[in-house]
Amino acid sequence: MPKRKECQMEQKGKKHVWESKTTQIQILMPEHINGYNRLFGGKLVEWIDVVAAVAARRHSGRNVTTACIDNLQFQSGAHVNSTIVIEGQLTWVGNTSMEVRVDTFVEELNGQKTHINRAYLIMVALDEAERPVPVPGLVCDTEEEKEEFEAGILRASLRRERRRKNF
Numbered sequence: 001m002p003k004r005k006e007c008q009m010e011q012k013g014k015k016h017v018w019e020s021k022t023t024q025i026q027i028l029m030p031e032h033i034n035g036y037n038r039l040f041g042g043k044l045v046e047w048i049d050v051v052a053a054v055a056a057r058r059h060s061g062r063n064v065t066t067a068c069i070d071n072l073q074f075q076s077g078a079h080v081n082s083t084i085v086i087e088g089q090l091t092w093v094g095n096t097s098m099e100v101r102v103d104t105f106v107e108e109l110n111g112q113k114t115h116i117n118r119a120y121l122i123m124v125a126l127d128e129a130e131r132p133v134p135v136p137g138l139v140c141d142t143e144e145e146k147e148e149f150e151a152g153i154l155r156a157s158l159r160r161e162r163r164r165k166n167f
Contacts, residue, residue, distance in 0.1 A: 007092075007140035007149035014137035017089055017145045020058040024051050026084040038077035039084070044104060045072070048119050051088040052100040056123035059090050059098055060135040067097060067122040070159060076106070076116040083107040091120070091145075092152025096132035098123045099152045120155065 024047060026032075034040040049066055056064040078084060085105045092099040104117035127133045140146045 007138055007146050014139045015059055016139040016141060017091075018141070020055045020088075020090050022051050022054040022058065022088045024054075024086040026086070028078055028080050028082045028084060030080055033080055036077075038079060039082070041074060044084075044117060045069070045119075047084075047086055048072075048088075048102045048104065048117070049121065051086045051102050052119075052121040052123055055088040055090055055100045055102075056098045056125070059093070059138075060125035060133075062125040062127070062133060062135075064098075064123040064125055065130075067124045068159070070099070070120040070122055070155060072117070072119040074117055076114065078106045078116060083109075085113060090138055091148040092156065093135050093138045094156060095134055096124050098125070098135055099155065101148065122159070 026047060028039055032039055032043045049069075053064055053066065083106065085107050086102060087105070088100050088102040090098055091101045100121050100123055102117075102119045102121065103115060104119075105113040105115055107113050125133050125135045138149065140149055
């Protein structure tokens with residue numbers, strides 16, 4: 001079981017979820033498309049990784065590395081000329097690691113968004129010698145943020161169990 005960190009309600013030495021929120025916008029071009037005329041999944045993974053890294057850097061004030069992509073669900077496709085909106089925010093923090101949820105949407109010209117992907121990534125804060133360093137605690141301001149933090153504790157436990165069993 002992971003160390004139980006509470007999602008804090010006070011700010012002293014900690015950062016709010018909103019402080020690290022990150023958004024990236026892309027217009028899909030032909031070079032982003034696969035053989036089925038849809039967004040190439042590898043390109044989306046690249047963009048997701050960048051958004052997660054920016055969110056984690058904002059929270060930790062450090063360079064970070066991707067430890068794992070814990071969950072990545074492709075729910076729908078996107079096509080050339082689609083506007084892609086990628087949003088990331090911290091959901092859980094451990095000692096040196098941070099879980100970042102990244103949601104991807106297709107945005108229509110009228111502003112309506114359709115959710116097409118959700119991913120959870122684990123980022124680790126690094127010092128100048130590229131060794132893991134502690135990260136600030138996380139302040140949750142909403143019920144949704146608190147629920148996501150609690151779910152993050154469970155996901156961290158599952159990740160440890162998978163590593164322990166080599167799967």
